[in-house]
Amino acid sequence: MNDIKVKVNNLNLFYSGKQALKNISLEMETNRVTALIGPSGCGKSTFIRTLNRMNELIRGVKIRGEVKIDGQNIYDSSVDVVSLRKKIGMVFQKANLFPKSIYDNLVYGPKINGLRNKKKLNEVVEKTLKYAALWDEVKDRLNSSALSLSGGQQQRLCIARALTIEPEIILMDEPASALDPIATAKIEELIFELKKNYTVVIVTHNMQQAARVSDQTAFFYVGELIEFDKTTKIFTNPSKKQTEDYISGRFG
Numbered sequence: 459m460n461d462i463k464v465k466v467n468n469l470n471l472f473y474s475g476k477q478a479l480k481n482i483s484l485e486m487e488t489n490r491v492t493a494l495i496g497p498s499g500c501g502k503s504t505f506i507r508t509l510n511r512m513n514e515l516i517r518g519v520k521i522r523g524e525v526k527i528d529g530q531n532i533y534d535s536s537v538d539v540v541s542l543r544k545k546i547g548m549v550f551q552k553a554n555l556f557p558k559s560i561y562d563n564l565v566y567g568p569k570i571n572g573l574r575n576k577k578k579l580n581e582v583v584e585k586t587l588k589y590a591a592l593w594d595e596v597k598d599r600l601n602s603s604a605l606s607l608s609g610g611q612q613q614r615l616c617i618a619r620a621l622t623i624e625p626e627i628i629l630m631d632e633p634a635s636a637l638d639p640i641a642t643a644k645i646e647e648l649i650f651e652l653k654k655n656y657t658v659v660i661v662t663h664n665m666q667q668a669a670r671v672s673d674q675t676a677f678f679y680v681g682e683l684i685e686f687d688k689t690t691k692i693f694t695n696p697s698k699k700q701t702e703d704y705i706s707g708r709f710g
């Protein structure tokens with residue numbers, strides 16, 4: 459067993475009084491991929507956003523309970539949100555690149571963090587693009603607009619950009635749901651690479667994808683964590699009837 463990277467204890471979240479997460483507890487190990495599955499509106503995005511305190515940007519949100527990363531509760535008043543977010547990269551369903559060059563998208567975070575040395579910035583660009591399996595496709599056009607890339611390339615660039623701040627955890631909220639099967643397969647291969655160096659959490663409504671890429675799977679249903687176990691167990695022999703109904707396509 460690897461170290462526990464993320465430990466969630468009795469987490470509850472309310473949007474303006476309406477409960478969206480109910481008493482969630484689970485653990486994620488370092489260098490593992492955890493998939494969050496469940497029907498639309500069940501709280502997957504809400505949950506993944508609690509891991510980097512992104513829900514705080516939404517008015518009227520109340521959070522009770524703990525999210526421990528490396529043993530520290532990120533909701534403690536002493537925690538600095540800026541340094542917390544440096545530990546955590548996030549990738550969304552829609553590529554959210556800046557309308558700037560490929561190069562500028564990648565050096566944005568490191569520059570904000572104070573890196574000025576041109577040679578070092580170039581190294582970050584090359585390293586993260588290679589990691590995201592995008593270097594060969596874009597190395598001759600680093601100054602072209604990031605928005606000129608295909609949807610799949612843009613999403614891999616978002617992943618490369620997430621890596622530029624040297625995070626420890628990568629959160630992905632349906633990163634491939636807008637992509638064609640070939641681009642999706644590339645993202646899945648990349649997730650496999652990512653887990654060698656990072657702890658990965660991925661929301662997906664594609665169950666085959668969850669089964670392919672993840673080590674453990676959490677099944678959410680109307681704000682509750684119904685079942686959390688090894689992915690093979692969830693997909694071959696789930697303990698709960700609701701999980702079985704969902705993975706066999708009986709609802710959702």
Ligand SMILES: Nc1ncnc2c1ncn2[C@@H]1O[C@H](COP(=O)(O)OP(=O)(O)O)[C@@H](O)[C@H]1O
Pocket residue numbers: 473478496497498499500501502503504505516
């Ligand atoms: N910003 C928000 N303000 C109020 N309610 C929200 C907000 N975001 C999500 N919700 C509600 O919380 C519940 C869970 O939503 P969400 O986490 O987006 O689910 P999922 O990602 O599984 O589709 C839904 O009922 C949704 O309407």
Ligand SMILES: [Mg+2]
Pocket residue numbers: 502503504631
């Ligand atoms: Mg969602």
